[in-house]
Amino acid sequence: MKKQLAIIALAMLVLSSCGTSKNSTAPVKTDISQAKDKNERYILTYYPVAVEHMKKYGIPASITLAQGVLESGAGTSYLATEGKNHFGIKADDGWRGKKIKNMDNGNMCEFRKYKNVDESFRDHSEFLTSHRRYDFLFELDKDDYRGWAKGLKKAGYAEDKSYDTKLISLIERYNLQGYDKLGYNGGRTVLTMNRTPYIIAMKGDRISNLAKELGISKSRIRNYNDIYGDGDIKEGDIVFLKQKKGKATKGCEFHTVKGGESLHSISQMYGVRLKDIYRMNPQYRSYAKIKVGDVIRLR
Numbered sequence: 001m002k003k004q005l006a007i008i009a010l011a012m013l014v015l016s017s018c019g020t021s022k023n024s025t026a027p028v029k030t031d032i033s034q035a036k037d038k039n040e041r042y043i044l045t046y047y048p049v050a051v052e053h054m055k056k057y058g059i060p061a062s063i064t065l066a067q068g069v070l071e072s073g074a075g076t077s078y079l080a081t082e083g084k085n086h087f088g089i090k091a092d093d094g095w096r097g098k099k100i101k102n103m104d105n106g107n108m109c110e111f112r113k114y115k116n117v118d119e120s121f122r123d124h125s126e127f128l129t130s131h132r133r134y135d136f137l138f139e140l141d142k143d144d145y146r147g148w149a150k151g152l153k154k155a156g157y158a159e160d161k162s163y164d165t166k167l168i169s170l171i172e173r174y175n176l177q178g179y180d181k182l183g184y185n186g187g188r189t190v191l192t193m194n195r196t197p198y199i200i201a202m203k204g205d206r207i208s209n210l211a212k213e214l215g216i217s218k219s220r221i222r223n224y225n226d227i228y229g230d231g232d233i234k235e236g237d238i239v240f241l242k243q244k245k246g247k248a249t250k251g252c253e254f255h256t257v258k259g260g261e262s263l264h265s266i267s268q269m270y271g272v273r274l275k276d277i278y279r280m281n282p283q284y285r286s287y288a289k290i291k292v293g294d295v296i297r298l299r
Contacts, residue, residue, distance in 0.1 A: 028178035042074040043174055049121050051182050057125040058138055058215070062145045062176035063152070064124065066167045075117075078102055084114040087124040088158070105159060141242065142215040143180045145171050190241070194249045194271030201237040210239065226264060226274040238268045246276045248298035257294040270298055 029035075032044040043065050050061035050068075071088040072080035079085040083100035091099045091110040098113040114120045128134045133155045140147045149167040157163065171177055181190070190197050201210075207227070211218040222228070224240040233239055248270040255266055263284060267274040278285050280297040290296070 028175060028182070038074045038076065039069050039170070039174060042069055042072075043176065045075075046117070046121070047179050049118065051179055053121060053125045054142065054180065057129055058142060059125055059128055060142055060145050060148055060177075061179040061182070062171045063148045063167065064121070065174075065176050065179065066145075066149075066170040067124070067152075068121075069170055070166055079111055080117075083111060084117050084120050085111050086117060086120045087127075089123065089127055141220075143177065143241075145177055145180065193238075193240075194245050196240055196242050196244055196271045198238050198240045198271070201233045201235055201239050203235045205235065205237075205239075206232055214241065216241065226267060240268075240271065244271045244273045246273060247280075248272050250299075253297070253299050255296045255298055257290050257292055257296060259292055261290070263290060263296070266296055266298075272298055 028047075029040070029044060030047070032041060035041040035044050046068060047061065047065060050064040053059060053064060054061040068075075068086045071077075072086040075081075075086065079088065079100065079102050083102075085100065088104075089112050090104075091097075091112045095112055099110045100113040101108055101110055103109070104111075112120075112123065114123065128137070134151075134157075137148055137151045137155070140151070146168055149164040149171070152158070152167070153161075153164040160166070190199060192198070207218050207221050210216070210233070211221055214221075216224075221239065222231075224243055225233075225238075226244075227233070244267070252270055255270065257266070263277055263281075264274055266272075267277050277296065277298070280299070284290065
């Protein structure tokens with residue numbers, strides 16, 4: 001543990017001049033006594049279910065919670081109180097359970113009725129995972145709540161033209177993205193470099209175990225970190241959790257090569273895609289080796 005903390009401290013020291021910081025997401029609330037309004041009471045009541053379903057079904061907890069708040073009026077709507085339906089799912093031809101009628105956009109419609117709220121949450125997860133029009137959402141990273149919100153609108157989950165912006169607004173107002181990380185970063189320290197989140201690999205880490213732990217495919221981890229062939233990670237490596245940027249942050253226009261460095265290690269150090277470093281430094285496109293003292297353009 002001490003070695004891990006030392007590695008993190010060293011990484012932050014080396015990178016701090018170019019905007020590296022801990023993930024700035026505020027701590028999530030878990031105590032219902034902290035609730036300031038009905039939306040927060042709803043969130044603090046049901047976040048454990050949303051996180052559990054995120055791990056089981058792959059749907060971001062932030063999305064489940066935001067949809068629940070929006071669709072059920074934070075549990076106060078007629079459908080929610082009388083039908084335990086928190087997600088506005090209608091009773092289509094394939095539904096074999098009980099039904100409840102309610103107005104929707106000026107029309108009387110039949111909705112699914114449940115025995116309890118847990119059943120509603122479970123059916124919501126199974127509804128999204130069993131309908132092909134939502135399949136593309138599960139190709140997104142588990143913490144990409146913006147992509148999920150826009151994708152739900154695109155797939156026709158609701159007729160509201162501003163459905164995605166309403167979900168995103170709720171997520172960011174109540175810091176719901178923090179609940180995604182309860183099942184996303186495995187309790188690791190998440191840092192940010194060049195507006196891109198990363199972790200420091202611990203002893204024994206390999207791409208295979210990180211993929212399983214973080215819910216990111218092995219191919220994406222390789223792509224995010226420019227790892228090719230049989231390459232893998234080792235203790236102390238920077239491991240990006242999202243795609244790196246095309247250029248370094250302002251103030252980091254150039255880097256002077258030091259002993260033991262490579263273009264790959266420099267790309268990791270500044271959070272810049274390796275292909276973009278080659279693009280900005282065409283003298284190395286033929287894979288000519290860099291040497292101590294070379295100046296590498298980063299933006």
